Amino acid sequence: MSKPFVIGLIGFGNIGSGLVRTLAERGELLAARLPRPIVLKTIADQDTTTPRQAPYRPEQLVGDVAAVIDDPEIEAVIELVGGLEPARTFVERALKAGKHVVTANKALLAVHGPELMALAAQNNVGLLFEAAVGGGIPIIRILEQGLAANELTSVQGILNGTCNYILTRMTQSALPFDQALGEAKAKGYAEPDPTYDIEGYDTAHKTAILASLAFGMDIRFKDVYVEGITQIQPVDIQYAKELGYAIKLLGLAKREAGGAPVEVRVHPTLIPIDSPLGQVNNVFNGILIDGRPIGPTMYYGRGAGADATSSAVISDLMALAADEGGYNRWRDSRLAIAAGHKRLKPMDELETHYYIRFTMDDRPGAMATIGRALADQGVSIESMIQHRRGEATEQPATISIVTHKAAEAKVQAALALIEKHAMSAARAFILRVEE
Amino acid sequence: MSKPFVIGLIGFGNIGSGLVRTLAERGELLAARLPRPIVLKTIADQDTTTPRQAPYRPEQLVGDVAAVIDDPEIEAVIELVGGLEPARTFVERALKAGKHVVTANKALLAVHGPELMALAAQNNVGLLFEAAVGGGIPIIRILEQGLAANELTSVQGILNGTCNYILTRMTQSALPFDQALGEAKAKGYAEPDPTYDIEGYDTAHKTAILASLAFGMDIRFKDVYVEGITQIQPVDIQYAKELGYAIKLLGLAKREAGGAPVEVRVHPTLIPIDSPLGQVNNVFNGILIDGRPIGPTMYYGRGAGADATSSAVISDLMALAADEGGYNRWRDSRLAIAAGHKRLKPMDELETHYYIRFTMDDRPGAMATIGRALADQGVSIESMIQHRRGEATEQPATISIVTHKAAEAKVQAALALIEKHAMSAARAFILRVEE
Numbered sequence: 001m002s003k004p005f006v007i008g009l010i011g012f013g014n015i016g017s018g019l020v021r022t023l024a025e026r027g028e029l030l031a032a033r034l035p036r037p038i039v040l041k042t043i044a045d046q047d048t049t050t051p052r053q054a055p056y057r058p059e060q061l062v063g064d065v066a067a068v069i070d071d072p073e074i075e076a077v078i079e080l081v082g083g084l085e086p087a088r089t090f091v092e093r094a095l096k097a098g099k100h101v102v103t104a105n106k107a108l109l110a111v112h113g114p115e116l117m118a119l120a121a122q123n124n125v126g127l128l129f130e131a132a133v134g135g136g137i138p139i140i141r142i143l144e145q146g147l148a149a150n151e152l153t154s155v156q157g158i159l160n161g162t163c164n165y166i167l168t169r170m171t172q173s174a175l176p177f178d179q180a181l182g183e184a185k186a187k188g189y190a191e192p193d194p195t196y197d198i199e200g201y202d203t204a205h206k207t208a209i210l211a212s213l214a215f216g217m218d219i220r221f222k223d224v225y226v227e228g229i230t231q232i233q234p235v236d237i238q239y240a241k242e243l244g245y246a247i248k249l250l251g252l253a254k255r256e257a258g259g260a261p262v263e264v265r266v267h268p269t270l271i272p273i274d275s276p277l278g279q280v281n282n283v284f285n286g287i288l289i290d291g292r293p294i295g296p297t298m299y300y301g302r303g304a305g306a307d308a309t310s311s312a313v314i315s316d317l318m319a320l321a322a323d324e325g326g327y328n329r330w331r332d333s334r335l336a337i338a339a340g341h342k343r344l345k346p347m348d349e350l351e352t353h354y355y356i357r358f359t360m361d362d363r364p365g366a367m368a369t370i371g372r373a374l375a376d377q378g379v380s381i382e383s384m385i386q387h388r389r390g391e392a393t394e395q396p397a398t399i400s401i402v403t404h405k406a407a408e409a410k411v412q413a414a415l416a417l418i419e420k421h422a423m424s425a426a427r428a429f430i431l432r433v434e435e
Numbered sequence: 436m437s438k439p440f441v442i443g444l445i446g447f448g449n450i451g452s453g454l455v456r457t458l459a460e461r462g463e464l465l466a467a468r469l470p471r472p473i474v475l476k477t478i479a480d481q482d483t484t485t486p487r488q489a490p491y492r493p494e495q496l497v498g499d500v501a502a503v504i505d506d507p508e509i510e511a512v513i514e515l516v517g518g519l520e521p522a523r524t525f526v527e528r529a530l531k532a533g534k535h536v537v538t539a540n541k542a543l544l545a546v547h548g549p550e551l552m553a554l555a556a557q558n559n560v561g562l563l564f565e566a567a568v569g570g571g572i573p574i575i576r577i578l579e580q581g582l583a584a585n586e587l588t589s590v591q592g593i594l595n596g597t598c599n600y601i602l603t604r605m606t607q608s609a610l611p612f613d614q615a616l617g618e619a620k621a622k623g624y625a626e627p628d629p630t631y632d633i634e635g636y637d638t639a640h641k642t643a644i645l646a647s648l649a650f651g652m653d654i655r656f657k658d659v660y661v662e663g664i665t666q667i668q669p670v671d672i673q674y675a676k677e678l679g680y681a682i683k684l685l686g687l688a689k690r691e692a693g694g695a696p697v698e699v700r701v702h703p704t705l706i707p708i709d710s711p712l713g714q715v716n717n718v719f720n721g722i723l724i725d726g727r728p729i730g731p732t733m734y735y736g737r738g739a740g741a742d743a744t745s746s747a748v749i750s751d752l753m754a755l756a757a758d759e760g761g762y763n764r765w766r767d768s769r770l771a772i773a774a775g776h777k778r779l780k781p782m783d784e785l786e787t788h789y790y791i792r793f794t795m796d797d798r799p800g801a802m803a804t805i806g807r808a809l810a811d812q813g814v815s816i817e818s819m820i821q822h823r824r825g826e827a828t829e830q831p832a833t834i835s836i837v838t839h840k841a842a843e844a845k846v847q848a849a850l851a852l853i854e855k856h857a858m859s860a861a862r863a864f865i866l867r868v869e870e
Contacts, residue, residue, distance in 0.1 A: 022584070022728050029586055029693075032651070033768045130581070136729040138581025146565070146573025149457070149749030151464055216467070258464075276735060279714050293457050294571040294746040297736030300711060307728035314584030322765065323758075330757065333468045 004039040005321035008068035010090055011080030012045035012052060012061065015104065018306020019080070019313055020054035030314070036321050038314075044068045069093045076100035076126075076320055078313060079108075088112055095119045095127065102316040104131035104309050110205035110221040113212065118338035121331055128316035133159065133206040134285050135308030137301040138315060143213045143289070144330045152214045152291035154254040156434065159206040161283035161303045162190045162197035163229050163249040167237075167268075168281040171246065174234050189283055199228035200249060204266045207251030210287070211264045215255055216333055217342045219264055224251075225347045227267035231429055235387050236357055239400045240431075243383060245270035246278040247431065261345035270355050270402075270433040276300075350408040353382065353433035356415070358399045360426035367399070370426060373417040377410040379403050402433065439474040440756035443503035445525055446515030447480035447487060447496065450539065453741020454515070454748055455489035465749070471756050473749075479503045504528045511535035511561075511755055513748060514543075523547055530554045530562065537751040539566035539744050545640035545656040548647065553773035556766055563751035568594065568641040569720050570743030572736040573750060578648045578724070579765045587649045587726035589689040591869065594641040596718035596738045597625045597632035598664050598684040602672075602703075603716040606681065609669050624718055634663035635684060639701045642686030646699045649724070650690055651768055652777045654699055659686075660782045662702035666864055670822050671792055674835045675866075678818065680705035681713040682866065696780035705790055705837075705868040711735075785843040788817065788868035791850070793834045795861035802834070805861060808852040812845040814838050837868065 009016055023030075023040060031037050043056060044065040062068075068077055069090065077094040079101060081087040087108050094101050095116070103109070109116070109132055120127035130140045134157070143155075158164050162184055169180040181198065184190035196202050204224040211219040229249050240247050250269040255262045271278050276298040280286035285303030290296045302308040360366045374381065380403065387398040403411065415428045444451055458465075458475055466472050478491060479500040497503075503512055504525065512529040514536060516522040522543050529536050530551070538544070544551070544567050555562035565575045569592070578590075593599050597619055604615040616633065619625035631637050639659040646654040664684050675682050685704040690697045706713050711733040715721035720738030725731045737743040795801045809816065815838065822833040838846065850863045 018728075026584060026586060026728075030584065032771060033583060033765070035767055136582075137732055138577055141576060141581050142573055145754065146576050146750055147571075147746065148468060148753050149461060149465065149746050151461060274714070276714070279709070279711070293453075293461075293742035295737045295742060297572055297734075299732075299734055301732030302730045307730060311582065311584050311729040315581055318583050319580065322767075330468070332470055332757075336467060 002036045005036045005075060005317070006039050006041050006073050007076045007078060007317060008042045008044070008071065008074040009040060009078045009080065010044045010065050010068055011082065012043050012047070013080070015306050015309050016043070016045070016080045017052040017054040019078070019310045020052070020056055022307070022310035022314060024055045026314070030318065034318060034321050038317055038321055041074055042068050042071060065090055069097055069099070074099060076102060076317065078317070079103040079105055081105070083107055084111060091116060092119060095123050095125055098123055098125055100126040100128070100320050102128045102313055102320070104129065104313060106132040106202070106205040106209060107221075110208040113209065113220070114218045114338040114340065117334040121335055121338075126320055128319065130316050131309045131312035133209050134287055134299070135301060135303040135305065136311040137285060137287065137299045137303070138312065139210070139287055139299055140213065142299060143210065144333065147289065147291065147294060147297070150291035150294045151258060152289060153256065154252070154290045155210050155214045155287065156277060157207065157210060157251045157287040158248050158277055158280050158285055159251050159287070159303060160197055160203045160249060161285060162194060163203070164280065164285070165189045165283045166198070167229060167232070167247055167249065170232065170234060171237050171241070174238065176234055177230060177232060198230055200226045200266045203249055203251045207253060207264060207266055210251065211253035211262060212337050214253055214289070215262050216336045217262065218337055218340045219253075219262065219342055219344075223264055223342065223344055225265040225267070229268050232268055233357070235398055236355070236400065236429070236431065239385055239387070240270050240355065241273065243402065244273055245433070246273040248277060248280070250277070250434065252434070261343045263345045263350060265347065265350070268431050270431055272435070348407070348409040350432075351405055353405055353435070354403045354411050355431040355433055356401050356403065356411075357429045358418070358426045359396045359429075360399075361396055366426055369421050370399070370418055373414045373421070374403070377414040379406040379410050379414055437471045440471045440510060440752070441474050441476050441508050442511045442513060442752060443477045443479070443506060443509040444475060444513045444515065445479045445500050445503055446517065447478050447482070448515070450741050450744050451478070451480070451515045452487040452489040454513070454745045455487070455491055457742070457745035457749065459490045461749070465753065469753060469756050473752055473756055476509060477503050477506060500525055504532055504534070509534060511537060511752065513752070514538040514540055516540070518542055519546060526551060527554060530558050530560055533558055533560055535561040535563070535755050537563045537748055537755070539564070539748060541567040541637070541640040541644060545643040548644065548655070549653045549773040549775065552769040556770055556773075561755055563754065565751050566744045566747035568644050569722055569734070570736060570738040570740065571746040572720060572722065572734045572738070573747065574645070574722055574734055575648065577734060578645065579768065582724060582726065582729060582732070585726035585729045586693060587724060588691065589687070589725045590645050590649045590722065591712060592642065592645060592686045592722040593683050593712055593715050593720055594686050594722070594738060595632055595638045595684060596720060597629060598638070599715065599720070600624045600718045601633070602664060602667070602682055602684065605667070605669060606672050606676065609673065611669055612665060612667060633665055635661045635701045638684055638686045642688060642699060642701055645686065645722070646688035646697060647772050649688055650697050651771045652697065653772055653775045654688075654697065654777055658699055658777065658779055660700040660702070664703050667703055668792070670833055671790070671835065671864070671866065674820055674822070675705050675790065676708065678837065679708055680868070681708040683712060683715070685712070685869065687869070696778045698780045698785060700782065700785070703866050705866055707870065783842070783844040786840055788840055788870070789838045789846050790866040790868055791836050791838070792864045793853070793861045794831045794864075795834070796831055801861055804856050805834070805853055808849040808856070809838070812849040814841040814845050814849055
């Protein structure tokens with residue numbers, strides 16, 4: 001019998017319970033695939049009294065994380081606490097104590113990832129985080145290992161199941177946002193306070209991590225331009241559909257060539273409805289990666305939940321248990337990220353097609369004002385529709401346009417002019433288009 | 436400067452040239468990601484005279500493979516010869532000489548894989564084959580590492596770009612098979628002799644490899660039930676479309692639970708047109724994997740060509756260069772495959788829905804014969820259509836049906852009866868349906 005791979009867990013909520021359950025249920029399968037059995041010794045959580053749906057002995061569960069971090073027998077610590085503090089302190093202490101860390105904490109990695117990667121390398125231990133992005137889709141391995149031979153040019157992801165469920169429901173049943181959000185809450189797909197998801201922060205955390213790995217740069221949450229999905233109306237989705245687009249909350253990271261600056265942005269986006277990502281619906285995640293020489297390649301699966309997270313966390317544990325030096329495999333790439341290099345493209349310099357919805361009092365001249373302001377900035381219109389109003393004639397008029405390719409700065413300048421113009425009293429809402 | 440990772444290449448055709456080109460073009464990127472630079476020392480090929488579109492010095496290219504296999508400086512051998520012999524001999528010699536082997540040879544792995552895995556383990560070297568299945572999609576890593584924590588229940592793949600292109604063209608433009616094949620040849624997507632692709636052998640090789648890894652069993656090409664796509668007619672595709680299905684050549688490997696026997700089969704299949712695989716068109720590959728706890732997850736990309744193959748081969752080289760012991764990571768799983776265990780479900784015991792097209796002289800009683808034969812075997816009909824004939828009334832009548840779920844043995848028994856029956860003179864063509 002070979003020496004077991006002894007692990008400790010910090011954080012015993014829903015995800016932690018699912019992990020403990022899966023470790024037990026798949027124990028035989030894991031043992032057959034590994035040279036060393038994985039043994040969970042200790043679980044630390046503030047709450048030591050609420051019973052969990054998982055097989056554990058009462059004496060395994062402790063209130064003090066030191067029982068995990070300072071136990072010399074424990075080789076790897078799983079951090080499922082989430083958030084920045086105290087998770088950061090726990091992870092740093094574990095790395096400094098010479099323990100591998102496996103974490104699902106995307107916020108921590110998006111804010112402090114490069115320092116933690118460097119700290120892991122200094123202490124000659126692994127920091128693995130397959131569960132932080134894409135749930136069960138092994139996208140971290142795919143980026144760091146499977147596609148490592150490529151110069152990547154873009155990563156586009158539907159990375160948040162809550163938003164994708166809401167947008168899917170708004171599309172399939174023409175629901176307003178609030179009603180779709182209500183459904184998501186009722187089904188347990190949205191938190192009671194859904195801000196973190198619907199404002200795009202979760203997607204931005206994940207996008208920062210993917211961008212760092214794809215381009216080998218120190219790209220963080222604060223570098224990501226973020227818009228959420230709360231302002232989208234059924235009329236936007238309907239018109240997009242007529243033009244052959246679906247609206248998805250995308251995390252985008254793009255770079256034209258090796259030396260060029262990187263775009264990193266999160267916003268609701270019109271994408272062709274019959275494209276691979278356009279078909280990713282409900283709570284599923286999808287990540288489309290393009291690069292040279294590989295060309296486009298796409299990855300799809302459940303992005304969240306205890307099952308998907310367990311699959312990812314255990315794959316990291318297996319890597320550590322099976323191959324003691326393996327965590328060092330991509331050390332050079334990780335250290336390049338930690339070196340702090342970054343080159344970002346300002347949002348103003350973005351060039352793409354824009355969808356713009358104007359809501360305005362139906363005064364004569366409004367259309368003329370809009371047309372003139374866009375024309376003055378050199379922004380030309382590709383298609384336009386005036387939406388039929390409801391029965392209440394006092395409702396404002398709504399016009400949607402799609403522009404030809406234009407610079408973000410020019411579009412924003414035109415919109416500022418239009419909104420300021422007393423004649424039009426128009427309010428503009430913009431979405432970006434990806435072909 | 437750290438010691439370079441010196442490699443040799445056997446096979447310098449189109450794919451080999453692409454690999455040498457990509458190694459040169461991405462040299463800087465690879466160097467930044469690796470602790471040791473990869474250096475291609477020697478290339479062996481029977482043809483040492485035809486100039487290649489790749490940067491190499493004439494003295495690098497030799498006619499004798501011994502210059503690669505017996506060179507003590509060379510640590511890894513890339514085998515791009517293809518086919519069973521002499522590739523098998525080359526790979527065995529390289530492994531016995533203590534060299535890692537990276538190969539794209541799906542036929543070799545599907546026929547002799549388990550022995551070669553065992554031989555690699557005995558000699559304490561790596562046998563990596565990311566390029567053998569799915570082109571640039573890192574599906575081998577995904578199966579062996581990313582999803583290693585899961586008990587997989589099914590792998591379904593569109594694994595052959597030639598067939599997928601032909602079926603896509605038949606679907607989009609209602610082309611007959613021969614014309615779509617002609618187009619594929621004209622575009623370089625089909626070989627002058629397309630038998631290996633269109634008869635399903637390529638897909639069967641790849642399916643055997645995926646099934647071995649997914650279920651940890653010794654599953655080989657000869658264990659795979661194989662049907663190709665040559666008998667499909669536009670009328671089949673048209674009727675499938677009306678019912679909401681696309682016809683795709685699928686490689687399928689399924690197992691209900693841990694102990695259950697495994698189905699391994701390759702045949703044209705009706706799948707829902709709006710399913711993830713139903714949307715994989717043209718020369719792209721797609722692989723849908725399901726298991727516990729992860730649920731469905733899908734992988735998509737270019738399945739063939741020098742670029743996709745280079746990406747996969749170089750990812751294997753990088754793994755070897757970055758981490759000397761890493762190839763041993765999944766040794767236990769590989770040795771389980773090599774142990775020879777297998778448990779296969781006979782094709783007769785398959786239970787699914789069937790699409791059946793009957794072509795028959797329009798004699799009275801034909802329908803009655805068909806209906807009675809099916810009913811006698813307990814096979815019930817879910818939907819049926821009699822196709823309108825062309826202008827030539829001497830054309831035989833064509834009827835398509837889809838059955839409710841039925842056992843393969845019962846369906847085949849009914850068809851044998853129908854074909855034998857003098858009254859109907861019907862010829863049956865069957866396709867299987869996956870929901």
